[in-house]
Amino acid sequence: MASKSKKNYDLKATKDLLSQHLKIGQQKKELKFPEDTIKIEDLSVKNTISRINELIDKLVQTIYNTGRPSIELPSRSGSNIIWDEENDLLLLGKQIVEKQFHSLASVGDITRLMKVLENVYELLKTNDYATKREIFYTAVRLFKDQKNSDKSIEDISTMLYTTRNSTHIIAAPRGACVGKLRIRDGTEIIDLERQGSGYWQVSTMLDEIDIIESDAEFILVIEKDAAMMRLNKHKFWKKYPSILITAQGVGNVAVRMFLKRLSKELNLPVFSLVDSDPYGHYIHSVYLRGSKRLSYESPFLATPNIKLLGVLTKDLDEYKIPEEARIPMNSNDIKRIKDMLNEKFVKKNKKWEADLNLALKLKIKAEIQAFTSHGFNFLADKYLPTKLTTGDWI
């Protein structure tokens, strides 16, 4: 059972330690991207509408001039995804795809693209939002399969050199936040310290959100709801002034964008708490430098200063996780670890590489909940404070 009496956490010391371990303020500087990558912008409603108008004007002009209109957009294929070592981000290169209106091969594609563009225009004009599924249902016969409308939705974002969020096509909410933070959401001020045993569900309409203030010292991203619940129940964020956020698995666009904004606007260090398995490490990597599929949005989604607090493979011995709470890896896990070890951004981080190599050697994994074998509150009372105060992260 977890000890009930323990000395108070030394806030000053931790703050100093955090400052020392993290280059606080590193996000403040304007990012400079490599020459061979394209520039994507997060746009206001007004500016997105302007871009659509410009695009249509240009199209009409081409019809007048040549009678052979076409649309050009950056390629999202693997060969056009570039790892920006300087900023540790996945970005889109300058390869261009041309879709011709008059070619039989691309006419279906173009018609779908125009339908989505019409939807986006309507959403922006009425300051409304829609999900991908709803976009599919605006023209089922045309799209046939949601895969097709989803592809057109991503085409529209890249074609406009903007984020999907700027097109007002959003995901259903899947993520929660609680702790030392006040935000404005539309006309409401929401105090994330006053959510009782529940949370504020992260809105996917991020245009409407302003971050007002926070006296947190750090942000903790948690893979699992259950761990978040436990830390919130014991008001971990009050004792260790922080903001807790979870996306219930891989961070969706809204959570990643919100986290990025929190980290940047509040200028706070960010830590992740994930399962000690390849999937957990992958979740961390998506927060860190974006996913391949959405690489054109990386600068708005990635939080390059996020640190992997745990659970590390080496923690299993250090915190005496019993043998029976460790799970043997399957062949899929082993393949994933090997894939991760081949990634440049892992090779660059020697501590991370070492921990993945240890996982590969021991062939074991463990969940955050494995700490329960030492008592329900070992995580909150022992593991996290120790990790945070000793600077033991990757």
Add this chain to the structure above:
Amino acid sequence: MASKSKKNYDLKATKDLLSQHLKIGQQKKELKFPEDTIKIEDLSVKNTISRINELIDKLVQTIYNTGRPSIELPSRSGSNIIWDEENDLLLLGKQIVEKQFHSLASVGDITRLMKVLENVYELLKTNDYATKREIFYTAVRLFKDQKNSDKSIEDISTMLYTTRNSTHIIAAPRGACVGKLRIRDGTEIIDLERQGSGYWQVSTMLDEIDIIESDAEFILVIEKDAAMMRLNKHKFWKKYPSILITAQGVGNVAVRMFLKRLSKELNLPVFSLVDSDPYGHYIHSVYLRGSKRLSYESPFLATPNIKLLGVLTKDLDEYKIPEEARIPMNSNDIKRIKDMLNEKFVKKNKKWEADLNLALKLKIKAEIQAFTSHGFNFLADKYLPTKLTTGDWI
């Protein structure tokens, strides 16, 4: 595109209509359960601890008296699940299972049961909560598989003739609520009208929640997050004074218990909005009268006055859902519809039976989002107001 100008919704008329269509106050009376069913109670922490102490005392007494201790608990097998026609609930009958400490067959079972009992005792004493997964991790070697600890957790609830909630073993939160409602959660007052574009995530620690006040006219339970998001964005609950709640699929214990309490304490009619498919109708039925697996908790989880507002199969023609937005049923869907048609609680409801028979005849289904084929806000501006004001529900 949805019409922008429309006449204001007549609140008075709707309120009268709701009162006329629903026996408001029907939940006020104390439920009387059939003689052949057992009585389960939702207990305070103090009373659950008393029950555990009584149980242990009795056990010690038996050891002194006979040396052959055993534990008796109500059977949860299919043959002991009784449909209470009067209250339209699934309940547990009086069949008893006996687990003997001295029998080789049940010794493992008993040891697991005692370990969970120990956990529950600790949780209650420290006013803490744990998830099923955490309980599993308190003794991995003993439980071997989470199936075994899950079974012991349900055994403990039935053994104590109480709800799982009373044992402080809870699910991870999965559900959100917004609208005309104020609650107290621990020491915080939470105003569900002031959640911006987000929601309050329904806490699974329902002990801590008090319902303070509401000027809603009804409660709308929504199967899908995306529909909830759309209605919240347009402040549907403000225009049609209501409380919106979603569980992202089948309602989990917390959402069902919270809904039941809302409906009972606020004395409000409840409607469900689900996909027009067998799974959607099943989701409705779980809110209505509980699931078979948790039948011992039905009286605390079921909302027998909930009405199926839609989407009904007959709505697809009435609201001119285009052919291409309708999905052909597969053999699994057809089997599910046939199974539902055999349920007594469906047979009792002629309108429901007729709609399921129509679905079986047409062999089509449709999602809530299919209304998007008439414009993004057809659901909020046309479908729901029409259904509510004409009393067109099941």
